[in-house]
Amino acid sequence: MARTKQYKEEDVIQKAMNLFWRNGYEATSVRMLEKEMGINQFSIYSSFGNKHGVFVESIKAYKSELNSIRNILKNSNNGILGIKQFFYNFLEFTKDNEQGKGCLVCNTVSELGNKAEPDLMVELMKFTEELRSLFVNNLKQDKLRTEDLVEREANYLTTSMLGLSLGSRIQNETELEDYIEMIFNKM
Amino acid sequence: MARTKQYKEEDVIQKAMNLFWRNGYEATSVRMLEKEMGINQFSIYSSFGNKHGVFVESIKAYKSELNSIRNILKNSNNGILGIKQFFYNFLEFTKDNEQGKGCLVCNTVSELGNKAEPDLMVELMKFTEELRSLFVNNLKQDKLRTEDLVEREANYLTTSMLGLSLGSRIQNETELEDYIEMIFNKM
DNA sequence: AATTAAACTAAGCGTTTGCTTAGAAAATAA
DNA sequence: TTATTTTCTAAGCAAACGCTTAGTTTAATT
Numbered sequence: 001m002a003r004t005k006q007y008k009e010e011d012v013i014q015k016a017m018n019l020f021w022r023n024g025y026e027a028t029s030v031r032m033l034e035k036e037m038g039i040n041q042f043s044i045y046s047s048f049g050n051k052h053g054v055f056v057e058s059i060k061a062y063k064s065e066l067n068s069i070r071n072i073l074k075n076s077n078n079g080i081l082g083i084k085q086f087f088y089n090f091l092e093f094t095k096d097n098e099q100g101k102g103c104l105v106c107n108t109v110s111e112l113g114n115k116a117e118p119d120l121m122v123e124l125m126k127f128t129e130e131l132r133s134l135f136v137n138n139l140k141q142d143k144l145r146t147e148d149l150v151e152r153e154a155n156y157l158t159t160s161m162l163g164l165s166l167g168s169r170i171q172n173e174t175e176l177e178d179y180i181e182m183i184f185n186k187m
Numbered sequence: 188m189a190r191t192k193q194y195k196e197e198d199v200i201q202k203a204m205n206l207f208w209r210n211g212y213e214a215t216s217v218r219m220l221e222k223e224m225g226i227n228q229f230s231i232y233s234s235f236g237n238k239h240g241v242f243v244e245s246i247k248a249y250k251s252e253l254n255s256i257r258n259i260l261k262n263s264n265n266g267i268l269g270i271k272q273f274f275y276n277f278l279e280f281t282k283d284n285e286q287g288k289g290c291l292v293c294n295t296v297s298e299l300g301n302k303a304e305p306d307l308m309v310e311l312m313k314f315t316e317e318l319r320s321l322f323v324n325n326l327k328q329d330k331l332r333t334e335d336l337v338e339r340e341a342n343y344l345t346t347s348m349l350g351l352s353l354g355s356r357i358q359n360e361t362e363l364e365d366y367i368e369m370i371f372n373k374m
Numbered sequence: 375a376a377t378t379a380a381a382c383t384a385a386g387c388g389t390t391t392g393c394t395t396a397g398a399a400a401a402t403a404a
Numbered sequence: 405t406t407a408t409t410t411t412c413t414a415a416g417c418a419a420a421c422g423c424t425t426a427g428t429t430t431a432a433t434t
Contacts, residue, residue, distance in 0.1 A: 002380035003430040024298060026213045030422055040383065041423075051422065099301060109357055110297040111211065114286060128357075155362040156369035163350025170296055170315075175342040182343035186373045188402040189410035217392055227412065228393075238392065375434100382429065390421065399412070404405100 009047055010061070012037040017058035017065075021104045022096070024111050025055055052117060059123050062104045069093055073134050079141040083157060084184040086134075090161070091168055091176060100168030107165070132158045153187065196234055197248070199224040204245035204252075208291045209283070211298050212242055239304060246310050249291045256280055260321050266328040270344060271371045273321075277348070278355055278363060287355030294352070319345045340374060 019028050019036045030051055034041055048054045069089040076082030094100040101107075105127045108116070116124065135157045139150045160183050167176055206223045207215050217238055221228055235241045256276040263269030281287040288294075292314045295303070303311065322344045326337045347370055354363055 002378075002432070003382075004432085005381070029420075031420085040381090042382065042384090042425090045423065046381080102297070106353065107297060110289070110294060110353055113356055152365040152369065155358075155365035159350045159354040159358060159362065159366040160347070161350075162353040163346045163348075166293065166297055166349040166353060167346040169300055171342075171346060175346065178339040178342035179346040182339065182373065188404090188408055190400045190402090190412075192411070216390080218390085227414085229395085229412065229414090232393065233411080377434070378432090380430090380432105383427085385424105385426090387424070388422100391419080392417105394417070395415090397413090397415105399410105401410085402408085404407075 005043075007037075007039050007043065009057075012039055012047075013054070013057045013061050016054050017061045017104070020055060020058050021062070021101050021107070024107060026111065052120070056120055056123060059105065059108070059120070059127075063123075063127060066093065070131075070134065073138065076138065077141055079138055080184060080187050082138050083135055084180065087161075087164060087180045087183070090164065091180075094165070094168045099170075102169045103161070103165040106162055110166070128158065131161065157183075192230075194224075194226050194230065196244075199226055199234075200241070200244045200248050203241050204248045204291070207242060207245050208249070208288050208294070211294060213298065239307070243307055243310060246292065246295070246307070246314075250310075250314060253280065257318075257321065260325065263325065264328055266325055267371060267374050269325050270322055271367065274348075274351060274367045274370070277351065278367075281352070281355045286357075289356045290348070290352040293349055297353070315345065318348065344370075 015037050016033055019032060023032075030041060030044065033044060033051070033054060037044065044054060048057060069086060072089060073082055073086040076085070090103070091100065094102060105124055108120075109124055112120075114121075132154050135154045136150055139145055139153055145153070164176070164179065167179060171179075202223050202225070203220055206219060210219075217228060217231065220231060220238070220241060224231065231241060235244060256273060259276060260269055260273040263272070277290070278287065281289060292311055295307075296311055299307075301308075319341050322341045323337055326332055326340055332340070351363070351366065354366060358366075
């Protein structure tokens with residue numbers, strides 16, 4: 001017995017996510033969100049509570065958007081090669097127009113650091129840990145690797161992803177290709 | 188025949204730099220700068236023009252602060268080992284209290300991306316290029332390396348520094364040590 | 375057709391932002 | 405001492421910030 005919503009939450013969050021991805025959290029104002037999401041501030045606040053709530057949902061949407069390439073890694077059974085392919089897929093995934101946008105999670109960690117609110121921090125950390133565990137799984141597919149080596153290589157690859165994220169935003173294709181090739185050389 | 192300044196520009200910029208380093212550009216307000224620098228807004232604006240001016244000077248101060256470990260790299264003649272030592276020195280350099288602050292230049296690139304003002308962007312790019320050329324110099328000390336390999340390895344190391352910068356802010360010592368050791372294992 | 379409850383619009387709330395300015399204080403030169 | 409010039413204090417500017425709310429519109433239920 002009431003009026004129906006003129007938007008779907010998942011649709012407007014998708015648009016919010018892209019804005020946050022390009023601009024970062026602080027540099028994205030609620031007025032900008034209004035325009036990009038195509039709904040009034042009232043609707044934003046009634047659906048998501050506050051700006052922070054919009055952001056947390058955006059992070060979740062980002063994760064499921066990344067699932068396309070994460071599943072490729074998950075379903076691969078060619079060890080280190082699958083991880084290398086993931087690095088290249090990520091580069092394609094992050095591409096905007098010529099320049100990359102980086103990883104939204106990495107960008108957020110860099111911007112907010114440890115002053116991110118606890119519920120957000122949980123989402124960010126889960127993301128990193130899930131990715132690392134995918135690396136571990138693929139590394140273990142090579143039976144010659146000791147468990148200790150797998151752990152150390154997983155640490156290496158996780159930090160390397162941070163470099164790729166930031167690199168994608170400021171470096172050219174040659175530099176990024178040299179980077180990835182060198183990472184997986186001799187592994 | 189006039190009143191004398193009660194502060195030295197280089198002293199207050201040092202304090203401003205540390206604030207920007209911990210908080211980032213946007214999250215550092217002029218009121219915060221006032222308190223940290225210990226001078227009134229009038230003095231800030233008469234000495235540096237605007238907030239952006241304070242930041243540009245802070246970046247320059249950061250670079251000369253980094254000179255301590257950059258000179259060690261510059262004066263080293265043990266090739267790849269000198270670069271590895273630089274990575275460890277950087278980690279020590281960036282340490283705040285337990286957690287690292289990352290590289291101010293990398294943090295800034297991540298926050299502002301390509302919407303940084305031109306004069307600031309010049310400073311940021313010069314920093315990266317200068318560092319890369321130090322890597323090239325040390326790599327060339329090994330006469331067995333071809334010029335092409337040196338270029339590719341320099342690209343690899345530059346992007347790896349970005350990873351180290353972000354990693355220093357969110358990862359523990361074991362993860363970071365694994366990262367650095369693995370980088371130089373391959374070279 | 376009347377009722378009702380949620381979704382909409384748009385104006386405006388108090389704060390904070392970067393920055394300015396009028397007037398007082400200080401230090402040198404005459 | 406007096407005049408001059410710069411620095412300092414502190415109040416205040418317009419604009420933008422995140423967020424709220426009064427009043428209207430819409431759609432399902434009676």
